[in-house]
Amino acid sequence: MTRSDxxxxxxxxxxxxxxxxxxxxxxxxxxxxxxxxxxxxERSKTGIRKxxxxxxxxxxxxxxxxxxxxxTSEIRKELQRREQNLNKxxx
Amino acid sequence: MTRSDxxxxxxxxxxxxxxxxxxxxxxxxxxxxxxxxxxxxERSKTGIRKxxxxxxxxxxxxxxxxxxxxxTSEIRKELQRREQNLNKxxx
DNA sequence: CGTGTAAGGAATTCTGACACG
DNA sequence: CGTGTAAGGAATTCTGACACG
Numbered sequence: 001m002t003r004s005d006x007x008x009x010x011x012x013x014x015x016x017x018x019x020x021x022x023x024x025x026x027x028x029x030x031x032x033x034x035x036x037x038x039x040x041x042e043r044s045k046t047g048i049r050k051x052x053x054x055x056x057x058x059x060x061x062x063x064x065x066x067x068x069x070x071x072t073s074e075i076r077k078e079l080q081r082r083e084q085n086l087n088k089x090x091x
Numbered sequence: 092m093t094r095s096d097x098x099x100x101x102x103x104x105x106x107x108x109x110x111x112x113x114x115x116x117x118x119x120x121x122x123x124x125x126x127x128x129x130x131x132x133e134r135s136k137t138g139i140r141k142x143x144x145x146x147x148x149x150x151x152x153x154x155x156x157x158x159x160x161x162x163t164s165e166i167r168k169e170l171q172r173r174e175q176n177l178n179k180x181x182x
Numbered sequence: 183c184g185t186g187t188a189a190g191g192a193a194t195t196c197t198g199a200c201a202c203g
Numbered sequence: 204c205g206t207g208t209a210a211g212g213a214a215t216t217c218t219g220a221c222a223c224g
Binding site for chain 4: 195
């Protein structure tokens with residue numbers, strides 16, 4: 001992936017209804033995973049949540065892991081581990 | 092740009108309010124350019140317009156050309172010419 | 183713990199029209 | 204021609220809560 005493409009994947013521009021369609025998850029589920037700190041949508045000035053394509057991929061992974069009986073607390077740890085490795089790689 | 096990144100740029104998932112912010116254009120302008128056949132957003136089942144990152148780039152170009160005094164009919168021709176070349180290249 | 187739902191309000195989007203030029 | 208706006212209605216999103224388990 002080149003630098004310029006990178007921006008598309010990470011830009012938070014998708015509203016929750018569309019994320020729900022794209023992932024097959026309910027809005028309730030998507031908002032709940034946020035309270036569990038599994039993903040971090042941005043907000044418009046008026047409070048509307050905005051997600052990125054990356055968030056959508058994370059949500060699909062979350063759904064898979066939950067199906068395997070993994071708790072959100074475990075999923076969070078895994079996601080954080082991954083973030084740390086990315087940060088290391090960036091140094 | 093690799094094949095997998097391609098999908099992000101072309102997926103129609105952004106609502107008009109966000110497109111308006113991203114481009115600096117009014118919703119009125121964005122809808123008008125659609126009637127002039129300069130871009131083709133998709134619609135949700137209930138009729139809400141959905142745009143792609145590609146649409147956003149097209150809109151920015153449109154705005155620049157209009158500033159130069161070019162008519163939408165001319166801009167359309169240019170965009171269509173470009174589409175044809177892309178189709179040729181794909182063969 | 184993870185998810186569904188009804189509740190009420192606020193923000194968003196849509197269309198067709200009048201206006202200016 | 205290209206764009207602003209007020210108008211009324213429909214669709215979307217938000218939060219906090221009750222429920223089940």
